[in-house]
Each structure stands twice: as structure tokens, then as C-alpha cells.
Amino acid sequence: MIAVIIIVAIVVLLILIFVVQYNGLVRLRNRIDNAWSQIDVQLQRRHDLVPNLVETVKGYAAHEKDTFERVVQARNQAVSAQGAEAQAQAENVLTGALRQLFAVAEAYPDLKANQNFLELQEQLTSTEDRVAYARQFYNDSVVKYNNKIQSIPSNILAGMFNFHEREYFEVEEDARTVPRVQF
Amino acid sequence: MYEQIAANKRRTVLIIAAFVLLVVAVVEAINYLTGGGIIGLVIAGVIALVGSVGAYYNSDKVALAMSRAHPADPREYARYHNIVEGLCIASGLPKPRLYIVDDPAPNAFATGRNPQHAAVAVTTGLLEKMNRVELEGVLAHELSHIRNYDILVSTITVTLVGVVALLSDFFLRFMFWGGRRDRNDSNDSGPLGAILAILGIVLLVLAPLVARLMQLALSRRRESLADASGVTMTRYPPGLISALKKLQEDSSVVHTASKATAHLWIEEPLETEPSKPGARINRLFSTHPPLEERIKALESM
Numbered sequence: 241m242i243a244v245i246i247i248v249a250i251v252v253l254l255i256l257i258f259v260v261q262y263n264g265l266v267r268l269r270n271r272i273d274n275a276w277s278q279i280d281v282q283l284q285r286r287h288d289l290v291p292n293l294v295e296t297v298k299g300y301a302a303h304e305k306d307t308f309e310r311v312v313q314a315r316n317q318a319v320s321a322q323g324a325e326a327q328a329q330a331e332n333v334l335t336g337a338l339r340q341l342f343a344v345a346e347a348y349p350d351l352k353a354n355q356n357f358l359e360l361q362e363q364l365t366s367t368e369d370r371v372a373y374a375r376q377f378y379n380d381s382v383v384k385y386n387n388k389i390q391s392i393p394s395n396i397l398a399g400m401f402n403f404h405e406r407e408y409f410e411v412e413e414d415a416r417t418v419p420r421v422q423f
Numbered sequence: 424m425y426e427q428i429a430a431n432k433r434r435t436v437l438i439i440a441a442f443v444l445l446v447v448a449v450v451e452a453i454n455y456l457t458g459g460g461i462i463g464l465v466i467a468g469v470i471a472l473v474g475s476v477g478a479y480y481n482s483d484k485v486a487l488a489m490s491r492a493h494p495a496d497p498r499e500y501a502r503y504h505n506i507v508e509g510l511c512i513a514s515g516l517p518k519p520r521l522y523i524v525d526d527p528a529p530n531a532f533a534t535g536r537n538p539q540h541a542a543v544a545v546t547t548g549l550l551e552k553m554n555r556v557e558l559e560g561v562l563a564h565e566l567s568h569i570r571n572y573d574i575l576v577s578t579i580t581v582t583l584v585g586v587v588a589l590l591s592d593f594f595l596r597f598m599f600w601g602g603r604r605d606r607n608d609s610n611d612s613g614p615l616g617a618i619l620a621i622l623g624i625v626l627l628v629l630a631p632l633v634a635r636l637m638q639l640a641l642s643r644r645r646e647s648l649a650d651a652s653g654v655t656m657t658r659y660p661p662g663l664i665s666a667l668k669k670l671q672e673d674s675s676v677v678h679t680a681s682k683a684t685a686h687l688w689i690e691e692p693l694e695t696e697p698s699k700p701g702a703r704i705n706r707l708f709s710t711h712p713p714l715e716e717r718i719k720a721l722e723s724m
Contacts, residue, residue, distance in 0.1 A: 362501055
């Protein structure tokens, strides 16, 4: 009788461990997918802000045509970029173009005092931060997921139910060394 | 950095364990001295339970009302809102409610029983004096308090301190007014019994003080933990370091802060300048580690 109870208890325990581990894997995998789409959401937001910014700056510094064109072009390229790598590259170009635009704006005191411009500047800065944070969260989530897939006992389940390791989001060397801009 | 966080968590567990031991010791002392006053214990227990449940659900409202915080307008305080939203993306937390305290002294606090019911408040002085990266460091520290469930931890400790104080107080009164007559009748256990009785009374007198000191030690631990995990959010220690340095230079105190809410703020909101009256006591009973130590810890990351 006692032997039966012990066996039942062990089986129940094993099932419980199985359920907890499996659910943990599913939760982490979904978090990664969510983190990835969060990056897209923030990039989208950035693309939407750029035309507004260009319009505002145009009103004050109409003859800086080259700078505008570069920003608009970089923005359109970023919007249409396909694949993670091409997208990251296009975003870097856009970041560079925007930085140039803000550098140009320094020469126009009226523009720098414009409420609308200041708001857009704040929005763009925080959106760039958010893109960086979203990527950081994505990588943090991948670390957790990969750790779980590689460690005992969840590695057994991961092998049985096709949970595969994910790749990290990596930035090019030059993008990594860009200093933080302060406004 | 991660080892530091783990060590901090271990110490928190140790302090809470010590707390529980203290409560048990107090209960034992009472049991020994009264020969088992069950009813008193039950009454104390019920009061403690009701108090802690109330504190758990209302901690944020009370803290916000006590410091006269009002909601931050998303347009007027766009930077504040934007930074918090960014950090929430980095940490996977839902965005907390944001509040402003009209006070020139730079300071901030977080409250709420869990990440879904959390609030962050900053003083207008903090928003004026800090630049973007510094503000980000401070807000990451506050969000870490939310993520680490520090409000829950402090609610538990406040309750435990309350239980210890209540029990000690209850028993000392009982001894003084009603207990003496019974003692005379049953006090036949000789000198050993008398020594144990005196030890019990000493323990009961000291217990509330010890409990309070342990609560403060715990609070200081949680502050260091929030510094460390705040930096894992921003991945940029210089931001918080330079914010803490600015706080160090600034010696003003928050007007609406009191001893009751001191543990909530990012920096000790009470007077700790050596020359000012009351500073020595405030430092001894400080809820925060000294700023120099916090800066040093961050610089070593």
C-alpha cells in the first residue's frame, strides 16, 4: 500500500515538473517574439516622426536642402528595408542623417527655441532610447530562453518539443561605439 | 554585478529569517513568563494581520497622499514619461503611474504592492537639476524597487516590527498591572526561574529596538540592490553615479517627508548634516546607506 502511494506521488511530481518546465519554455519563447515585435513598433514610431521633424526644420532653415534630402532618403530606405540585417544597417544610416540634421539646427536660434521642434527632438531622442532598450530586452530574453534550453531538466523537454535556441541581436562595431547624444 | 545582486538577495533572506527568529523568541519569552497567555497572542496576531492586509492594499495611496504627490501631465512632463516608458521596455515592466511632488529638493520614490499597481513620484527639484542620463539612472533605481517587490518586503517587515512591538508592549503592561499577583503565587522555581524571568523582560524591552534596527538594515540592503539592478536596466552606471553625486552636493531636505516615509525615497530625505540638530539620530537610524558607499559600489561595477 505504501509502495503504491510512493509511486503515485512520484508520478504526480514528475507530471508537475513537466508542466512547470514546459510552460516556462513557452512563456520565454513568447516573450522573445513579443520583444522582437516591440523593436519593430519603436522603429515604426521613429519613421513616423521623421517627416514631421523635416517639415518643422524646413520652415526655419529652408536652404539646408541637402541635409533634408539625406534624411528623407534614409528614412524611406529604412521603411522599405527587408530582413533584420539590412534593416539594422538602414536604421544606422538614418541615425547618422538625423544627427547631422540636429547639428545643422544648432545654427538656427529661432528653430532651437521653437516649441514644436523641442518636442520632436525629445520624442526622437526617447524613441532612439526605446529602440536600444527594446533590443536590450530582446537579448536579455534570449539569454534566459537559451539558458533554459541548455540546462537540466528543461533541456530534455526542449529536445522533445522542438524548442530551438535563438540568436542574439548584434550591432556593428561602429554603431556600438557611438557616444550617447545629450540634448 | 550579478554576483552583487545575488549576495544582496541572500542577505535580505537572512535578515528576514532573523526577524522571524526574533518574533519567535518574543513569543517564547511571553509564554515562559505568563505560562501561556494564548488569548493575548491571538488578539495581537489578529491586529497584526488586519493591519498588514490594509497596509498591503493601500501602501501606495498613503505614501502618495502623505508626500502630497499629484499626477504628472504627459505633455508637460514629456521627458519624465518618455524615460519611464523606455525603461519599462528595457525591463519588461508595465508602465507605472507617474506623480510629481512640488518640492525644490531633488528626490524620488516608488510605491505599490506589485508591478501592476505601482507608482513613481519625483520632486520638481529632481526634474530641474538632473539631465537626461541622470534622470534615467534615478528612474531605473525606482523601477528596480518595483521589480524587486521592495514595497511588499517592507510591508512584511513593518508588520513584523509591529508584531514585536505590540507583543512586548502588551506583555509589559500585563506584567505591570495584572501579572504580579499571579507571579507571587506560582513563583516557586527558585533563583534560576528568577534569572530567566529577568532575561525575558530584558528581551521584551529590547526587542522593539532590535526589530527597528533590523528593519533599517534591510532597507539599506534593498537600496543597494536597487542601485545594482537599476544599472542592469540602463547598462550605464555613470548616469546614476553622477545623479547620486548631485544629490550629495545638494543638502536640502524634502518638506513632506517624515520618518514614516523615509525608506521610500532614493536619498535620505531627512537632515543628516553633522552640524544640524537631530542629524546624529537620523544617521544612526538611516534607511539608506551613505551616498559615498553607494557611489563607490557603482564605480566598482
